[in-house]
Amino acid sequence: MRGGTARQPAMTTIDVAVWIVVAVATVATLGNALMAILIVAPSELPLMAGCTFVLVVAGGFASWRHLRAVRQANDARNELAVTKGDELAARDRLSFARHSAALMSSLPQDEGIRAVLTESLARFHAQAAAVVGSETALAIAEGVDEAEARAAVERVALETLKSGRSVTVADADEQVAALTAPLRIRDDLQDVLVLWRHGHQFRTDDLDGLSLVGRIVELSMENAALVDDVRSQLGGTLHAMVDLVEQRLPNYIPHSSRVGASAAALGQALGLSDDEADQLRVAAMLHDVGMLEVPESILNAPRTLTAEEQLVLRDHPFHGAELTRVANFGPLVQEAILAHHERVDGTGYPRGLRGDAIPLAARVLAVCDAYVAMTSDRPQRARLTPEAALAELRAGAGTAYDPAIVEMFVEVQSGLPIASEWPTGTYRL
Secondary structure (H helix, E strand, O other): OOOOOOOOOOOOHHHHHHHHHHHHHHHHHHHHHHHHHHHOOHHHHHHHHHHHHHHHHHHHHHHHHHHHHHHHHHHHHHHHHHHHHHHHHHHHHHHHHHHHHHHHHHOOHHHHHHHHHHHHHHHOOOOEEEEEOOOEEEEEOOOOOHHHHHHHHHHHHHHHHHHOOOOEEEEOOOOEEEEEEEEEEOOEEEEEEEEEEEOOOOOHHHHHHHHHHHHHHHHHHHHHHHHHHHHHHHHHHHHHHHHHHHHHOOOHHHHHHHHHHHHHHHHHHOOOOHHHHHHHHHHHHOOOHHHHHOOHHHHOOOOOOOHHHHHHHOOHHHHHHHHHHHOOOOHHHHHHHHHOOOOOOOOOOOOOOOHHHOOHHHHHHHHHHHHHHHOOOEOOEOOOOHHHHHHHHHHHEOOOEOHHHHHHHHHHHOOOOOHHHOOOOOOOO
16 A cells, blocks of 8 residues: 555444344244244245245345445545555655755755755665765765765666666665656756665655655756856856946956955945855946946046036946846845945935935945045045045045944954055046
């Protein structure tokens, strides 16, 4: 049976009572019939015999119907037991699959796979669990020879790679058993999930459970591959966009690289995740990408800009946010670029946001961008010393910059390269 174990029909107290009543009634009927034969006239014997036959047939039919009802009831109980067993087994499989999905989603891919394999040892009573592909991720039970287990899982995985189907191994001679589930990434069979052990074979429903876990691992690996593709594409787009800005704003690359390193370090110190810190670095690299939409006559003007030209220049955060949106960079990147010229007192641009209404990433970017600009050479002045630049930041805390972020930057700045270690440039804000 799949989940429950069928029970043989059992004779209940009611069944016994019914059979006793039927037997007594039958004996009584036969007794009465014999007595009647002795005392009735010969002419009445056919009638009496007919009545006796009818009574016996009726009793037998009633007994047969009762026996059939008992069997049907027992069959129904057995079917219910099997159904309940199947339901419990299905719930158990789904529960472990959900747990596996939680592990894969909460941990880096390699750690998630190892965690799922380790817990599969206990769940399936296996001695080895592995994902076999270009490399083998292996988890083994205590006391198991690793070399033997690795050779066994790789051997059975090869059978799955050749056949393209799940493989069940139950070798009575060698006393080993194995189950496999193929893992297809974008319909390409690249890896195999394997369970292996000495001794008795795996249960039939273990293959169903392993297939569910395999699907979870498969989806996780496929998602990771998609993320890698997106990152690769975005990386190419990032470098292309930065190169374009560099053509219009000389020394933009060293400037934005310094801002990116400072912003990522400050973001992590403020409690941002590694992914958020990486996005903040990207935002720093692209913070002035909107300058691509500003006419070169304004960017390269050898004079003070007119009020109208200043308005055009101040639109570059809008253009930058739109360019990064079209290029499929994330919301954090877009928001940081859009708001990196805002001031906490509300006098910044382009929207005049105030205080916490300015996204955290933009407040971080504003501090780092200002510090890097102050410690870089400008056409109109030489760079400031780090101490002088930090004093300027503190002076602007509460008006231009978030005071808490400024103080955190002061702590973080000591761990960053000093200004003389960075490339110099004449980047113009």
